[in-house]
Amino acid sequence: MTAIFISLAAGVLTFCFGMLGHYLHRLLPERHMSTGSKEMIGGIIGLVSLLLTGAAVRRAQLAAGAESLQA
Incomplete structure (x- = not known):
């Protein structure tokens, strides 16, 4: 139940x-919508x-390791 x-x-x-984000997009001035700004946000x-994918993979790896130790 908790996972759901x-x-x-x-x-x-x-x-x-x-x-x-869609709402704030309309409020931003045009100078903040330049190509450089979009590339920076894409990079971030x-x-x-x-980082989140790496953390999820590491957590799954640790869980599988703990499970194999119990068996």
């Missing part, structure tokens, strides 16, 4: 922050995604 609740909460938060998002 966490995944639903993560999905709802992702959707809400996406909608917030890529870095955060890489």
Whole structure:
């Protein structure tokens, strides 16, 4: 039950922050929408995604290792 609740909460938060991003996009001045700014944000998002993926893989690896020790 806890895993379902966490995944639903993560999905709802992702959707809400996406909608917030669409709203803020309209409020930004045009100078903040330049190619350089977009590339910088893309790089930051890529870095955060890489870090989160690495953390998830490491956690799965540790869980599998602990499971094999119990067997």
